[in-house]
Amino acid sequence: MPMKFLRALVCIQLWFAAAGSMLYAQSPANDTLKISISQAEDQFLKNNLQLIAQRYNIDIASAQIITARLFNNPNFSFSNGIYASEVPNAYHEQTFGLAQLFTTAGKRNKNIQLAKINVQQAQYQFFDLLRTLRYTLRSDFYNIYYQEQSAQVYTQAIQSLTKTLGAFKEQFAKGNIAEKEVLRIQSELYSLENEYNDLQTGIDTTQREFKMLIRATPTAYVVPQYNGDLTGTQLVTAVPYQRLLDSAYANRYDLKSARTQVDYDNLNLRLQKANAVPDLTFNVGYDRLAAYGNNFLGAGVSFDLPFFNRNQGNIRQARVNIDQSKTQLQLQQNQVENDVATQYKTALRLEQLANSFDPKFRQDFTRLIQGVYRNYQMRNISLLEFLDFYDSYKTNILQSNNLQYSRLNSLEQLNYVTGTQFFNQQ
Template identity: 70%
Template structure:
């Protein structure tokens, strides 16, 4: 009787697993977004709001150049008499005077401010490309994380579905006195443990999905289904790229480092601007007085400038010098950080590549075949329930570990792309 029950249980379990995968496949409705990494990047570049906002910062910086190139407007003044006493030239309203003046900057202030504004545009561009680098790394990492976590979720779905059906049947048989309570509790304990692990995994998937959809500006209700062509088995792509080549590329293409260098240049020019500010500007004027005190139709010219006795912009010059020293220290810190980033990520990528390539490519296929044989042997009662569950738990653990190893390896490649600022190891 027990043997018949086991056979019936296994048949129902296998049917349930098949049904689960069938339902999962049919569940790919219009709310599922099947997307490749290239399609994701295209949508990201087109729709990401953070990038769009940063582009406005570049436009704003370009507008500063226009402002810096403009000359000062001339000043015009006009005076008309209203009232006067003891005059011989007639009513006061006949008295009129005109004046026009123009401020001229000295010490090359205009050109220096134009140069400063151009460096500001350069800084905004570097900030944009560094943001692009950071967000693209997040996008690609999320893409592969979703894919491999979904692969692990399939294993959980399969085992949970099987154990849930098993538990129901075992409870029925326990009620009839056909099996011991400990077998029911063993199945129940295993099921609860799997459900808790699966819930944690699904929470992680949902969080990553949410971040990914924000990056490509997909609707919140859409479920992203990454389409991946994983082809890294047995390849030594990191070992074939010299470390010095990666480091040199990072020094050239890391936009945060280029921004730090541009900040030093900006502060150097700003010091020149502050020194020029200490030099007084000159104002030239031309005045006309119709009924002046000196004589009628008086025309006069003038010049005006401040006397730099007290304020020679000492504070601004000192601040500019401090900013130069500070930016040089920050530049050195960035250079050290770049070298550290490349070194540590290169070692990690090499280690993961070596570890993954040490695995037998046929291991996963062989292990899957082994589990199928375990099903058959359990059906024939060649192995006990406990052995069956242990084999299946081992299958789950090894499959998930292999998925995590694949994810860690491809993530390490994305990290190398990120720290070098160059798509050396882009995977499709």
């Protein structure tokens, strides 16, 4: 094989690696799962086991309201005589008693209100989990998509270099080319294979998490369907910062939960004070052969005398809980403010960076390789120079994909920290 033809073969194969048709790193299998972001969210809402398990907590808390509303059961007692000295037919002696406990100081209503707050807390925990998992789902979706885009570059280059290396080895065996050219191709191939393996490991890890979220078949290979283009758009700039912060105050369920905890502790203090008030027990009794007279019927009331235990410890603990929950609420508010401020700056910076790139740069860079190819044919540049240029091309593509993903992910993070789908890209 003449040297000129061999070099042309390298250029042609590398050119197809750089500008060839779009191929995924994972060849489609029978269980390939092509899915859009909206379809993924539908499956997530229907099938995610974490959400299903958390939703049961709402039902469990709701059942506690039923328990809190129930009145105490009356107490019935009966006794029958068995033996009494010098008294014949002692078994004729019978007594009956009926007692009913009545809570005082509004304890029942306070317990009902606490149970209702528990339901609210369970709901807030569910929606906060939903917020977190939805962010993970959407972030993983875009991450897989752009990682696959990057994997194409490696897949095409590895296929081309593998064929080229075989051809070079044949020519080296015939003495037509120097060993250093074979080693250079081989070194480039090994480097690409290692980089591709690291990338594929990351894809597999993200795929696993994504499939768990939508409860997909473990053997399925997810192929995200996304055709969005944010080039030149001003999404973050168009939304005022204060609007994002106000949305976070109104829609962050972890913040709502912290506020509700303060309400719960305030009400619990009132309940503990009410528990210091003794409850009343009313009773009615019947004694067939009482000492006072036959068929004795009596009534009475009983209650504890609050001389020693006035629920002092629980009242003090309830007051401390209020101080603690107020501190945690302030901490949560600070966390929300810092989350929104940080993510807003990040999203704004990434939007400006992405929009500063010429949208034609990637296409122009790809066309430029044709000129490099012609120069290589004319032996104006060496094989090493051509491979160095291709390495620059590869780096540019990877950085471009990373930037696009980072920009999308910053929008999802803004959605996450504000609790609102401001930037719901499809």
